Amino acid sequence: MLALVAAQGLTKRFDAHVAVDRVDLEVGAGEVLGFLGPNGAGKSTTMKMIAGFLTPSEGRASICGHDVTEDPIPARRNLGYLPEGAPLYGDMTAGAFLAFVAAMRGLSGRRGRAAIGLAVERTDLAEVLAQPIDTLSKGFKRRVGLAQALLHDPPVLILDEPTDGLDPNQKHEMRALIREIRPSKAIVISTHILEEVDAVCTRAAIIADGRLLADAAPGDLASWSPLHNAxxxxxxxxxxxxxxxxxxxxxxxxxxxxxxxxxxxxxxxxxxxxxxxxxxxxxxxxxxxxxxxxxxxxxxGALDDVFRRMTQPDGEAPGHG
Amino acid sequence: MASVAHVFRREFAGYFITPVAYVFIVIFLALAAALTFYVGAFFERGRADLLSFFQWHPWIYLFFMPAISMRLWAEERKTGTIELFLTLPVSTAAAVVGKFLAAWVFAGLALALTFPIWLTVNYLGEPDNGVVVASYIGSFLMAGAYLAIGSCLSALTRNQVIAFVLTVTVCFLFNVMGAGAVQPVLGDAVPAELLETLSSFSLLSHFNNIVKGVIDLRDLAYYALTIGVWLAAAAITVDLKKAD
CATH class of the missing domain: 3.30.70 (Alpha-Beta Plaits)
Structure with missing residues (x-):
């Protein structure tokens, strides 16, 4: 299988602190990789590097074969990215914002309108298109962020905590949407909601202190629990x-x-x-x-049990690093 | 480049989403007129030219241009939208140029709206309109230089107020390097060659050349170079600081 997202030895250092330490990843079409880890583990930093926003200290990342630092524009054309917290231009209306992103993506005229129409339909935004983004609820803002990422129907999606701040119904819809678009795309999502991994991911990667500790199907990960088959x-x-x-x-x-x-x-x-x-x-x-x-x-065997064992060795409280 | 145009359009429209842009333009026009008529003694001078109008521009711009440029990057960094913006298929250079052009055209619009004073002087006398055109070009270029400096300094911080103060400071220094009042002060302490070099870097001395009605290639090259260098510095700053 061709890897649409690939990272080799991806490392990011901030002064003496190693935020991400030699992470290797490959995600192919039809796969949804769930990125799990405690806060501050390096999930977002890894995603920022793959999205080409942060320059890696070492190692490389590529999207559809285009190196994100050496060949950034073609890499970004193939990428839909929802940054952490879904930052948006709050003073624009949702419609104007999507039109801007479509234009930047080279989608103009009829193609632009069709792309916006489809993204709006998928994320159920039609009722708020004329409203300034600042006046929208958190759930709508998140969906505007997702619509923006889906606009050009990219082969690669990187979504940093796409369901954060959504209510249970919205979470359910978001997961249904991810499952719907999954077959043709390589998707990387980060989350700390473990049930989400079971719900949408075909693979789960656990990251702590910047290191990739596990990368396997959610069911396989769960079987590492001592409770497995108990x-x-x-x-x-x-x-x-x-x-x-x-x-x-x-x-x-x-x-x-x-x-x-x-x-x-x-x-x-x-x-x-x-x-x-x-x-x-x-x-x-x-x-x-x-x-x-x-x-x-x-x-x-429960995923959260495995997660806890892997991310807090010797039963120490997390957050010391 | 198409993406420059899209960035420009979004940014330019952004100035007009809130009434701040209109307030800004009105205050700019009022201040320019007040300085021209009251302090510049437009009528008392009894001369059909606009020197008493243009001579204030470097000093009005000192506060108005940083106010336009301060939000260019600082706001993107503060709200985190820079992460969304710079992961779109746009080069940093195109992003910097698009934003700068939006600010520059906005400044140009404010400047263009001073046209009644041009009509006034033509009604009252027979000014040398060639000099007036040259002065407008000089003023517009000067605004561009301020805004290029402001772009770079806006990328340096997440705080718009800091960006504003930094830009005022740097623009002030670039101005006074060529001001008559400073030269004698430095005169004793600094060798004459250095003084001359400093003066040649001054935004003010090149502006004063153009306002006389002589558009010298050297003055144009100076502004083009100043804008180019500061925008290049802005692009580098954006790349270095975007993720901080």
């Missing part, structure tokens, strides 16, 4: 002690965690030793002992 069961409190001991005795069970579930119930979670399935073993045990089980389920 079995949780809720059963009568009187069985709890015996059940915990029996479960811990299984070969393929690493440990058993115990939590409260109700006045007369207990919740036990058996963690798989090798991440493999253990439900069958647990099921046999339940039948053999005749425990009254109210609820039984296999855990898939």
């Amino acid at each position: 079995v949780s069961l809720t059963l009568g409190a009187r069985f709890a002690d015996a059940a915990a001991a029996s479960l811990a005795g299984l070969d393929r069970v690493e440990t058993v965690q115990r939590g409260p579930a109700g006045p007369d119930a207990a919740r036990l979670t058996a963690l798989s030793r090798d991440g493999g399935p253990i439900l069958a073993d647990v099921g046999l045990l339940i039948q053999a002992h005749g425990w009254e089980v109210e609820d039984l389920r296999t855990e898939t």
Whole structure:
């Protein structure tokens, strides 16, 4: 697959501080890469470099094969970019602003109007086109920013926190839109909302302290969680002690965690030793002992669990770097 | 370049979105007229020329041009729109030139609206209209030089007030280098050659040449070079400071 977005050894230093440290990335058509990381991890700095706004200290980035520093204009033609916070010219009306961007993109006359029409339809902006951007709500502003990025139907989209500040309905619409345009484009979005990654991304990259720690499908990342394939069961409190001991005795069970579930119930979670399935073993045990089980389920492992483990090593509080 | 035209159009229209532009033009015209008639003693001089009008331009511009140029880049940096703007397919040079031209044409519009004074002097007497045209050209070029300096200094900061003060200061220095009052002060301390060099860099001395009615290629080249150098410096400054 041809990589529409590529970065090799991308590094940005601000004086002594290394904001982004040798990041390698490739994103092809049809992929949505979700950029995850705590605040200050280097997500935005990386995106600014790929968008050609910041010059990398080392390494290179390219869009559709055009180096963003050496060949910036062709690279930018292929790029739709929503900067962090969606900055817009507040004194312009939404319509005038989109017309300006269309003109700058070389879309004039009928093509310009068609492009604006399509972007306005996709982002549902028709009702506010005549209003100054400063008077719009945060959700509308974000959508104007997105419309601006989509205007020229670029093969590459870089969206820095596209759903930040949107209400749940708007978030849902934004994700639906990203899924709709996904097949033909390479899209990079940053977010710290992990459910968003599951909802729209085909790949997730975790970045912390400027370093790329993981780059895999969201499901694969989740499987790195110790909870992956763990079995949780809720059963009568009187069985709890015996059940915990029996479960811990299984070969393929690493440990058993115990939590409260109700006045007369207990919740036990058996963690798989090798991440493999253990439900069958647990099921046999339940039948053999005749425990009254109210609820039984296999855990898939949570992305946020993996995220937390990767971005705060040794359980330290984040934000020290 | 098409993108220069698009940048120009957006920027120029931007001046007129709020009433500030109209207020600016009215105050400029009122001040120019007041200085000409009251301080410049237009009538008392009894001469059919516009020297008492044009002689104030360098000093009126000292405050009016920085007010036009201060927002050019400082505002983009403050609001973050510079990130959106400079990731559009436009070169920094085209962006700098487009913005500068918008400011310059706006200044030219304000200058053009002083035409009643030209009509007045033609009604009252028979001025040398060649000198008047030359003076208008000189004044317009001088405004361009101020605005080019202002573009560069506006790119240096996110704060429009700082951009304004810096521009007034630098333009003032470029002005007084050639002013008669400063030359004797420096006269003893500075070698005569340096004094002459300084004076040749002065916006004022070249303006005074043109206002006499002589459009010398050297004076035109001086303004073209000043505008070019400061815009080049603006482009470099924008590239260096845009992400700060």
